[in-house]
Amino acid sequence: MNDRLLQSALFLDKFRVLIIFILLLFVASMVSDVFFTVTNLMNVLRQVSIVGIIAVGMTLVILTSGIDLSVGSVMAVTGAVAAGILTAGFPLPVVIVLTLVAGLVIGAFNGVVIAKGNVPPFIATLAMMVIARGVTLVITGGSPTVISDATYRFIGGGRILGIPFPVILMLGIIAVMYWVLKNTTFGRNIYAVGGNEEAARLSGINVTKIKISVYALTGMFAAVSALIYTSRLMSAQPNAGQMLELDAIAAVIIGGTRLTGGKGGVIGTLIGALIMGVLDNILNLANVSPFYQDIAKGLVILVAVLLDSKLSKIGK
Amino acid sequence: MSLLTLKDVHKSFGPVQVLEGIDFELNRDEIVALLGENGAGKSTLMKIIAGVHSPSSGKLLLEGKEVAIQSPKHSQQLGISIIHQEFNLLRDMSIAENIFLGRMKKNRFGTVDWKRMFSETEVLLKRVGIGHLSPKQLVMECSIAEQQLIEIAKALSFDANILIMDEPSATLNNEETDNLMQLMKELNEQHIGIIFITHRLEEVFRVADKAVVLRDGHLIGERRVTDTDKDEIISMMVGRELKDIYPERNIQSGDNLLDVSSLSVKGKLHDVNLTLRKGEILGVAGLMGSGQTALSKAMFGLLSIESGEVRINGTSVRSPQQAISEGIALLTDDRKSEGLVLELSVAENILMPNYRTISNRGYLPKKKMKTIVNQWIKELSIKTSTPEVEVRTLSGGNQQKVVLGKWLETKPQVLILNEPTRGVDVGAKSEIYKLIKNLADEGMGIILISSEMPEILGLSHRVLVMNEGRITGELDIHEATQEKIFAYAVGGENG
Numbered sequence A: 001m002n003d004r005l006l007q008s009a010l011f012l013d014k015f016r017v018l019i020i021f022i023l024l025l026f027v028a029s030m031v032s033d034v035f036f037t038v039t040n041l042m043n044v045l046r047q048v049s050i051v052g053i054i055a056v057g058m059t060l061v062i063l064t065s066g067i068d069l070s071v072g073s074v075m076a077v078t079g080a081v082a083a084g085i086l087t088a089g090f091p092l093p094v095v096i097v098l099t100l101v102a103g104l105v106i107g108a109f110n111g112v113v114i115a116k117g118n119v120p121p122f123i124a125t126l127a128m129m130v131i132a133r134g135v136t137l138v139i140t141g142g143s144p145t146v147i148s149d150a151t152y153r154f155i156g157g158g159r160i161l162g163i164p165f166p167v168i169l170m171l172g173i174i175a176v177m178y179w180v181l182k183n184t185t186f187g188r189n190i191y192a193v194g195g196n197e198e199a200a201r202l203s204g205i206n207v208t209k210i211k212i213s214v215y216a217l218t219g220m221f222a223a224v225s226a227l228i229y230t231s232r233l234m235s236a237q238p239n240a241g242q243m244l245e246l247d248a249i250a251a252v253i254i255g256g257t258r259l260t261g262g263k264g265g266v267i268g269t270l271i272g273a274l275i276m277g278v279l280d281n282i283l284n285l286a287n288v289s290p291f292y293q294d295i296a297k298g299l300v301i302l303v304a305v306l307l308d309s310k311l312s313k314i315g316k
Numbered sequence B: 001m002s003l004l005t006l007k008d009v010h011k012s013f014g015p016v017q018v019l020e021g022i023d024f025e026l027n028r029d030e031i032v033a034l035l036g037e038n039g040a041g042k043s044t045l046m047k048i049i050a051g052v053h054s055p056s057s058g059k060l061l062l063e064g065k066e067v068a069i070q071s072p073k074h075s076q077q078l079g080i081s082i083i084h085q086e087f088n089l090l091r092d093m094s095i096a097e098n099i100f101l102g103r104m105k106k107n108r109f110g111t112v113d114w115k116r117m118f119s120e121t122e123v124l125l126k127r128v129g130i131g132h133l134s135p136k137q138l139v140m141e142c143s144i145a146e147q148q149l150i151e152i153a154k155a156l157s158f159d160a161n162i163l164i165m166d167e168p169s170a171t172l173n174n175e176e177t178d179n180l181m182q183l184m185k186e187l188n189e190q191h192i193g194i195i196f197i198t199h200r201l202e203e204v205f206r207v208a209d210k211a212v213v214l215r216d217g218h219l220i221g222e223r224r225v226t227d228t229d230k231d232e233i234i235s236m237m238v239g240r241e242l243k244d245i246y247p248e249r250n251i252q253s254g255d256n257l258l259d260v261s262s263l264s265v266k267g268k269l270h271d272v273n274l275t276l277r278k279g280e281i282l283g284v285a286g287l288m289g290s291g292q293t294a295l296s297k298a299m300f301g302l303l304s305i306e307s308g309e310v311r312i313n314g315t316s317v318r319s320p321q322q323a324i325s326e327g328i329a330l331l332t333d334d335r336k337s338e339g340l341v342l343e344l345s346v347a348e349n350i351l352m353p354n355y356r357t358i359s360n361r362g363y364l365p366k367k368k369m370k371t372i373v374n375q376w377i378k379e380l381s382i383k384t385s386t387p388e389v390e391v392r393t394l395s396g397g398n399q400q401k402v403v404l405g406k407w408l409e410t411k412p413q414v415l416i417l418n419e420p421t422r423g424v425d426v427g428a429k430s431e432i433y434k435l436i437k438n439l440a441d442e443g444m445g446i447i448l449i450s451s452e453m454p455e456i457l458g459l460s461h462r463v464l465v466m467n468e469g470r471i472t473g474e475l476d477i478h479e480a481t482q483e484k485i486f487a488y489a490v491g492g493e494n495g
Ligand SMILES: Nc1ncnc2c1ncn2[C@@H]1O[C@H](COP(=O)(O)OP(=O)(O)OP(=O)(O)O)[C@@H](O)[C@H]1O
Pocket: B013, B016, B018, B036, B037, B038, B039, B040, B041, B042, B043, B044, B045, B085, B383, B384, B393, B394, B395, B396, B397, B398, B423, B425
């Protein structure tokens, strides 16, 4: 291969997610002329935020070559907790803090089982997925808990300078985690653990601590999404967040983070989540039946990942 | 007749030019030694023959006919068998499965013929001198030297007529190397052409017919071994003369730094006692699997101790984190699975154990990191285009230097070195030896484990010899000789 070709292949390799995203935007603008309106774009962003925030945690977990299947259920259970203590009359700041702590604790529990108990992440979080769902049903009694505190609506529905608050939350979390991954010991250690756990351990990195931290953070991000979700609906739903773990994993993988760990980042995940969001949006705008929407979404995930591995081969 | 000919071969990886205009010839009945500094392009050239890389330009002829090798599989079919510098064994599989990977023997029902695979594996293992291993044993449980010999056994099983070995002896000790050299001669008598790469030049004069030297991707020259000597080869390799590989030894008499008392680890170590003084270089010698690696890991808190303890600064070491915070560093002999994160950059690998000391409450100052990384790249002459490239793209010897830099930067009180110069060229070796000696002079205690006897004899103040997990002898450097060490290593006077 000559140099010019190789250089452009390397370029493609680096920005391939972005290129796929731009292609999709192009298609979107052809499908509907409503797509490129501010209202619609803000809508897309807001809809993406719940998955996007959870996917940030999922990125950290996958970077350590783990997986977290419990995020959807954790979102449901922390949502139920939030609605419960809010209706019990606690002030809003306390509710927020307690909800986040609940998510953190559940996530940390996952982490401890995985890192200290040596249980494969898939199994540990699968168990938590079922347990947390069960607990949600117990707390809610199987039917939605309605929230009446009007100020609570701001979390999911408010705007600052015209930008939906959930979008600000998502972008803020992504910016912070991007910085953390790049510039802190914790961030760099995450990559080391995912790239070669043994080498990391021998380098004196506290692998157990890193693992517990990433699952704990993921739990906390699930709780952030729970606040947004319950605020949007002004109620906690017993079946909230079903299949959400799959959307989050898809966003991470489409975003170019390697499923076996050690490689990737949160910016890719943002784009991955946006790709899925835009796709939903186009299919809605084009009035495609929900049944076909799932098929189309699955196919696009497949194509995106296939394209990804093809392009990365050219780069070699 | 010429078995293999390369004509004007070029190879570049992106903008990095690695080989330029290489001509090369291997005849039947010939053993060719391919030599050169770390990063000279030796492995790359061999990978072209093995179908791993395709050349950017140039011709490859087999028995006079031009061929374009498409893939590793194609190369195998053409009768070429290669042992790569970095092992390609599946650690969770048995030795037999590894040897017959992708070409499992089948019986007449079409299912796997385990019996035949095991018996053929047994024969192969015997041939390379590890007949004591069971074909069913998992590769994970084998030492690095054993893994190297398994790779050799695997290469033999192909019945190739060209055999390429990339640094086969880098982790082997004298006896294993002798065995390997013997094997090479036998194979050569059966008309198998052999190319081997080594940084241990005495091997060249023992088995090779011809030496070919590369430097910076250029062919510097080739010599019949009967017409040349070590000095000429070295000056062809490094472009200058090299005197005194080993630095002058200083006399040391520091305080005790580290104490190991009646240390036992189930099945690996029995009642080991040793003390390491400040400023001392303590060599640990022994045959393959005699417990040096286990000892190094136990001192670093990696093995569960049955009885006894490792004490430093009055604390007993129980975990790697504790070992590191007490000032112990361990360079393991397995750089691929224990030393490096291959997909991370050179910089990140060097910094990995050092983040805690560099960081400012978790935040990593960029400038400081850059200075540290650049210093080691320079000091160890690590050949890399930038510090940001993935460490896996570096040549084997340069990867080893990265591991060294990573541990030297931790500035430990006790540095345990297990095969520190594996795959490092002679020029860089002498630099590294100087570095090690200077560190000792500054008060660091160093434990040196090496399969290379001259390295132990050239650097240590004192030598311990191990056999089957016990220390069977201790020699002051003035009385230590290869013969005495060997006598202790095989069970010796006490055993
Ligand atoms: N996949 C790759 N991508 C980029 N550069 C590479 C790649 N493989 C090798 N190189 C570069 O090619 C050069 C030659 O490497 P090679 O592995 O052939 O050296 P070598 O002579 O075998 O050295 P050593 O004695 O250390 O094993 C090195 O500078 C290395 O960084």
